[in-house]
Amino acid sequence: MNTRSKLIALQTISAREVRRFARIWVQTVLPPVVTTALYFVIFGNLIGPRIGQMNGFDYMEFIIPGLIMMAVITNSYANVVSSFYGSKFQRHIEEMLISPVPNYIILLGYVSGGVARGLIVGVAVMAVSLAFNPLNIHSIPVMLSMILLTSILFSLAGLINGVYANSFDDISIIPTFVLTPLTYLGGIFYSISMLPDFWQNASLANPILYMVNAFRYGFLGISDISLWTSYAISIGFIITLYVFSLHLLRIGYGIRS
Amino acid sequence: MPSALTIRDLKKTYAGGHQALKGVSLDVAEGDFFALLGPNGAGKTTLIGIITSLVNKSGGTVEVFGHDIDRELSDAKACLGLVPQEFNFNMFEPVIEVVANQAGYYGITRDEALVRAEQYLKHLDLWDKRRMMSRNLSGGMKRRLMIARALVHRPRLLILDEPTAGVDIEIRRSMWAYLREINAAGTTIILTTHYLEEAESLCRNIAIIDEGELIENTSTRQLLNTLSKETFILDLAEPLAELPALERHRLVALDESTLEVDIDRDESINSLFSELSSHGIQVSSMRNKTNRLEELFMNLVENSQAGDGA
Numbered sequence: 131m132n133t134r135s136k137l138i139a140l141q142t143i144s145a146r147e148v149r150r151f152a153r154i155w156v157q158t159v160l161p162p163v164v165t166t167a168l169y170f171v172i173f174g175n176l177i178g179p180r181i182g183q184m185n186g187f188d189y190m191e192f193i194i195p196g197l198i199m200m201a202v203i204t205n206s207y208a209n210v211v212s213s214f215y216g217s218k219f220q221r222h223i224e225e226m227l228i229s230p231v232p233n234y235i236i237l238l239g240y241v242s243g244g245v246a247r248g249l250i251v252g253v254a255v256m257a258v259s260l261a262f263n264p265l266n267i268h269s270i271p272v273m274l275s276m277i278l279l280t281s282i283l284f285s286l287a288g289l290i291n292g293v294y295a296n297s298f299d300d301i302s303i304i305p306t307f308v309l310t311p312l313t314y315l316g317g318i319f320y321s322i323s324m325l326p327d328f329w330q331n332a333s334l335a336n337p338i339l340y341m342v343n344a345f346r347y348g349f350l351g352i353s354d355i356s357l358w359t360s361y362a363i364s365i366g367f368i369i370t371l372y373v374f375s376l377h378l379l380r381i382g383y384g385i386r387s
Numbered sequence: 388m389p390s391a392l393t394i395r396d397l398k399k400t401y402a403g404g405h406q407a408l409k410g411v412s413l414d415v416a417e418g419d420f421f422a423l424l425g426p427n428g429a430g431k432t433t434l435i436g437i438i439t440s441l442v443n444k445s446g447g448t449v450e451v452f453g454h455d456i457d458r459e460l461s462d463a464k465a466c467l468g469l470v471p472q473e474f475n476f477n478m479f480e481p482v483i484e485v486v487a488n489q490a491g492y493y494g495i496t497r498d499e500a501l502v503r504a505e506q507y508l509k510h511l512d513l514w515d516k517r518r519m520m521s522r523n524l525s526g527g528m529k530r531r532l533m534i535a536r537a538l539v540h541r542p543r544l545l546i547l548d549e550p551t552a553g554v555d556i557e558i559r560r561s562m563w564a565y566l567r568e569i570n571a572a573g574t575t576i577i578l579t580t581h582y583l584e585e586a587e588s589l590c591r592n593i594a595i596i597d598e599g600e601l602i603e604n605t606s607t608r609q610l611l612n613t614l615s616k617e618t619f620i621l622d623l624a625e626p627l628a629e630l631p632a633l634e635r636h637r638l639v640a641l642d643e644s645t646l647e648v649d650i651d652r653d654e655s656i657n658s659l660f661s662e663l664s665s666h667g668i669q670v671s672s673m674r675n676k677t678n679r680l681e682e683l684f685m686n687l688v689e690n691s692q693a694g695d696g697a
Contacts, residue, residue: 135494142491221475229492230461
């Protein structure tokens with residue numbers, strides 16, 4: 131398969147993935163926007179003024195980047211895990227497996243779908259946030275690069291979950307019991323400087339903390355973590371998950387007998 | 388004739404220890420219409436799975452138009468089209484997307500993919516349904532959709548794993564006509580089926596596989612020539628009061644108006660009618676008890692299994 135054919139195959143998979151979540155936008159794009167709007171109302175408008183300032187910013191302003199990031203993380207992950215598991219469940223992944231399209235193109239195709247959904251939801255949530263607070267951007271390159279890296283990372287994680295999943299229960303266990311707690315404890319609603327030393331150190335083991343803080347830096351210019359550490363952690367995770375995902379596809383784990 | 392498919396000593400042992408293929412060797416010539424037959428669980432689908440890389444083999448080699456699947460998998464895959472036994476397309480995609488996407492996986496541009504999708508969907512009477520969600524198609528339409536999808540990248544070798552299962556006779560015959568047409572145009576076809584009349588009618592060569600081993604591999608004509616006797620059902624003009632004992636044939640009464648009789652292949656059927664006439668028995672109609680290939684198939688499989696048990 132030459133490079134042009136591979137690009138056509140990648141475009142086909144990406145377009146198919148985008149069409150998939152766009153067709154069911156009421157289930158895929160709208161709910162996170164509604165949920166995050168409720169967060170803005172309750173935590174930002176109602177409770178926020180009683181909390182006061184966080185690292186020199188209004189509470190509403192402080193939580194907006196984290197809430198956008200939360201929507202990006204959960205939607206990138208959910209898109210790939212449900213699409214990949216669905217293709218296993220209905221066996222239409224075989225359409226790609228019997229074709230000459232290389233494994234890395236299949237992988238990139240699924241990831242591109244997850245990234246597209248993550249970014250669309252992220253932009254929609256950001257648009258909703260404008261109703262509550264004016265947009266304040268400190269560094270567009272940091273903001274864009276971090277949202278992109280995060281959506282890639284969690285799309286890859288979703289794919290690995292999809293590869294291992296044997297039932298629909300398996301695709302909700304990780305998001306419910308791992309992803310959601312890590313996200314809530316990843317510094318969306320608070321600065322880790324508020325925590326006792328032990329929990330500050332424990333929080334450093336949570337990769338989502340690095341992404342939320344770097345993304346917040348892009349908006350507000352503040353972060354509990356060094357920006358470069360955040361980039362190194364994100365890129366390190368992406369490389370590790372990419373290599374592992376590719377290995378799973380190459381050996382055909384769960385998809386070839 | 389160059390080989391479309393060359394299989395040597397192919398083995399597959401599943402994780403649980405079940406040996407699905409025990410060293411199968413097979414050649415399919417380019418342009419052939421080839422039947423791969425066998426009872427359920429014989430190893431046919433495993434064999435097809437290995438050829439199409441959906442199943443990892445345990446040993447042996449497979450070449451598709453000279454491309455070894457271990458060394459030139461991408462080239463081998465480009466030559467193959469598969470119509471699997473189970474429906475395996477995205478039920479939540481419109482019909483035309485199922486076909487056009489498949490073309491895209493083979494590097495065919497979207498514009499060209501849509502042109503080809505139209506061509507094959509029209510050929511298979513699905514063009515009117517192109518915008519319908521594929522889950523809403525009838526069983527026969529779903530089978531035809533899988534054929535359109537398998538053909539869209541114009542494979543040199545088309546493998547059909549029970550393509551007409553559950554399809555009514557009218558659609559089955561139209562599918563046969565279409566398969567003959569694409570075979571005549573140069574596509575090599577491998578067909579597995581439980582309808583042996585289908586194999587007899589379509590295929591020039593036949594391999595029979597049982598319990599993971601090849602028990603027959605020859606031309607359809609040659610195989611049918613080995614049939615030593617045929618069993619006929621005779622419908623009588625009038626009911627019989629008593630079953631007569633014939634000199635050269637053994638009659639079995641199925642009911643008072645229906646008889647069953649075996650006739651050796653080298654024997655004239657006239658001798659049977661002479662004997663029946665001499666006993667005053669008039670036959671109103673006669674038919675084969677089973678399809679000729681079905682009879683051979685059962686003999687071969689039973690002999691193979693008896694041999695294993697011995």
